[in-house]
């Protein structure tokens with residue numbers, strides 16, 4: 706299901722500079738995410754086009770309070786991508802909590818992870834994988850099968866995010882220390898896969914640096930548990 710994106714390369718150094726601002730207050734979080742979005746919008750189109758799909762920019766909203774979206778109410782500390790309106794909803798409060806607990810470097814790293822993950826869902830949308838997923842999900846025989854499909858989708862989004870970050874590492878530096886801090890950066894909700902598998906897919910992204918690293922759809926069940 707990775708299809709034609711398999712062999713594509715993502716971005717190149719110099720196209721995606723890390724936002725200079727540290728996301729330590731609501732305005733700064735907004736500025737950080739807008740800078741990251743610009744960077745993603747420059748880094749992904751070539752890969753999308755090379756794979757034969759049309760690129761257009763997604764909408765993004767940075768929100769600090771609960772409000773309604775076509776995909777349901779936004780909950781505190783939970784960012785998500787909504788395919789109905791092709792909008793990335795980023796909760797600013799989760800970044801401020803990260804800043805409180807881990808400081809500005811931890812908060813920028815977390816915002817980088819979340820922002821590129823949600824954009825990963827948008828890449829899935831642009832390349833037809835999101836629609837294919839939704840069809841498979843609707844046709845799945847039971848909840849266990851649906852849950853596994855959801856984990857494949859989520860693990861792939863994280864992998865695609867880190868392919869982007871790694872491909873742009875000269876201008877978007879992620880230090881070894883930041884990477885070694887994954888213990889607390891991993892998304893700790895079951896539909897995103899076990900912590901070991903999140904690390905497995907992110908490591909593949911870092912090592913292989915191309916979307917082809919992220920074919921969670923063909924992976925055995927144990928790698929998407």
Ligand SMILES: [Zn+2]
Nearest residue numbers: 822826859862
């Ligand atoms: Zn996700």
